[in-house]
Amino acid sequence: MDVKKAVSGYRRNLTIVVGALLAVFLVLPLIVKTPYIINIFILVFYISTMSMAWNILGGMTGQNSLGLAAYMGIGAYTVCLIVTKLNWNPWVVSILAMLVTGLIAGVIFFPCFILKGPYFTLVSIAFAESMRQFIINSEFFGRASGVGLPFGEDSFLQFRFASKVPYYYAGLIMMVAVYAIMKRIDNTKIGFALKTIREDEDAAAAIGINPTKYKVIAVVISAVIAGFVGFFYASYIRYVDPDLMVQAKSTEFVLPAVVGGAAYVEGPLVGGLIMIPLSEFLRANFARVLPGINMIMYAVVLLVVIRFRPSGILGWYMDSNFKKFIDEKILKKPSLDVLEEYQMMNYESRKGGK
């Protein structure tokens, strides 16, 4: 049938484009061997993942969190402490790290969501800073000097490598996996609940959404992802200290989503891929010339993007002729009506088959 043909053609084209993109990332370490460049990509992977964790709150639910670095820190500390003190396997501890961050987030923010609006942002900042202060003042957490992970020979079981390349692939997998989860959430009941809450809490309640419940779910998902990134970070850097949890770090995770387009699941990826290399480029080339000039230039880029594209780069792309061209000429995307018809056709036949 026509509809089937059109849709499967589009799907095939989309698979080819996405596959090609992935292939580029997969072969990149085979071509580019400079650790410096590989490191920048690792930054892109884990910062974009953090930005996706932010985006489920800031973009999808409309709850502006400015304390995400704290969860990454808690995840990293959990891993470093338990691996060094109890000698557990880091992969096992990564699950524990996610449980710990999820639990802390749920317990802290459940009461705070009874308050609306900016209170959430304020609590998230206060929470991050108090966690950091607590760690700085705790002998158990190694005070200001932090906790390290043991070095040793390469071992997948210990998630420990001398080369950056394995971390590159692990980071890539992590980012793609979290993206897949986010895409799934966006398209299901939870996603609709979160987006409805973002648009209007009263309207959400009117259709049967408990705003507090779903906001807590969003906070916990966000924290769990951040906790896992903390595990990745600790394994890569092999060390964690309280500086990881400063306010500036939390802000750093907001930028990719905002620049890329917080309304889109892809926003943090697009923003991360542009902003992080840019920030590194500016630092490498201008910081020595005039200390701080790189930060100023970065801020200017940011201001320009946000001033002219409040909906981010993807917000621009979605309305652009460029997208039209790509959809029509390259992907051969069928109209929304056709896609809808196809979806319903499948549904009917599955219903009939039962």
Added chain:
Amino acid sequence: MSEKPVIEVVGLTKRFKGLTAVNDVSFSVRKGGITGMIGPNGAGKSTTFNMICGYYPPTEGKIYYNGEDITNKRAYEYTNMKIARTFQIMKPLKNLTVLDNVIASCYFGHAAAKSREEATERAIEVLKFTGLYEKRHVLSKEMGTPDQKRLEMARALATKPEVLFLDENMAGLNPTETAEAIELIRKINESGVTILLIEHIMQAVVSLCEKVIVLHHGEKIAEGTPEEVMNDPYVMEVYLGTKSEDKKEGE
């Protein structure tokens, strides 16, 4: 005795700081019928709706649904009880398409869809029923008032209610759109949904409602068929009185 009312409120009172917005209001709603609520601006109609629908806790009074006390239920529990509402000040999910607005509704309430496809199928049904199907891919913030009012109704209907509260669903519509809205409400009612509506347009109230409740300064001043209420001397005075006041303000 007639059958048990589906909604019954007893001595409902709401005080905001110094202001008594609703004062000791009692009435009942017959299952399967269309009941109207009228009264000048600021009479306390929306506040009454907000209390019945769980948005404001009443200062005093009780709300019963099929005989069960639901005074302390929260707003988000209502669609599970098969009660839905619209808002006087429309609350469309602005950055979502019309279709997504309604899909969101289909996912919740007592008849929550199990899958995206089921939600989409039901949303499309509701959009056809309310005349929004052609506009389903439009962002809801880009639509005019008449369509946003329809969307309010579509979103409520998508939760498959047995009782529907409509707060000024025809305000701002022209005569043709009003006639269409009246038809739509009648159709909804005929499909078995009990309706309680707040309306200013008398034509709509007269043609739809079997019973009308009149509020003024937060108090119930009359109750009866549209005819009885219109001929009530106090109601006439209130309405004529406010009409001449409105004129003065306009001048």
